[in-house]
Amino acid sequence: MNKNNKKIKNKKLLFVLFRMLNFIVYLVYYDLYYYFAHRLLHSRVLYPIHKYHHNKSLSHYSDFYKIHVLEIPFTSAGLLMAIYFHKLYINQLLLCILFINIRGMICHDHKCVNIVGDHHLLHHKYYKCNYGEYWIDYIFKTVH
Numbered sequence: 447m448n449k450n451n452k453k454i455k456n457k458k459l460l461f462v463l464f465r466m467l468n469f470i471v472y473l474v475y476y477d478l479y480y481y482f483a484h485r486l487l488h489s490r491v492l493y494p495i496h497k498y499h500h501n502k503s504l505s506h507y508s509d510f511y512k513i514h515v516l517e518i519p520f521t522s523a524g525l526l527m528a529i530y531f532h533k534l535y536i537n538q539l540l541l542c543i544l545f546i547n548i549r550g551m552i553c554h555d556h557k558c559v560n561i562v563g564d565h566h567l568l569h570h571k572y573y574k575c576n577y578g579e580y581w582i583d584y585i586f587k588t589v590h
């Protein structure tokens with residue numbers, strides 16, 4: 447391999463790593479924001495909106511989408527914050543949205559407990575724990 451090919455390969459590798467880093471940044475923004483938004487949704491004032499999601503015993507991946515219409519913009523604003531404070535990379539943003547939706551569907555389905563655990567299902571059972579992803583609940587001591 448000559449020197450130019452190696453330089454091109456290194457640039458491509460850096461490009462891929464940079465894109466992956468943006469995906470992770472978007473996800474961290476979303477997960478952190480979602481955690482606090484979800485905690486607020488369990489407050490006395492906002493719970494009537496979130497109650498719609500908790501009203502049903504969960505068993506199917508599509509239950510992820512059974513939320514009040516007002517909850518959608520409220521919990522999705524984390525991605526807008528990521529774009530505002532970070533920068534917009536449309537491919538990584540779309541990939542992040544896809545990942546968030548697949549992850550959300552999987553964690554609502556009892557058939558996937560062996561794959562992803564029961565972290566979110568325990569939230570539906572006990573209400574006052576497991577508001578977000580495991581690592582955030584661990585940091586804020588809200589893991590069940």
Ligand SMILES: [Zn+2]
Nearest residue numbers: 499554566570
């Ligand atoms: Zn849920």
Ligand SMILES: [Zn+2]
Nearest residue numbers: 484496500569
């Ligand atoms: Zn909840």
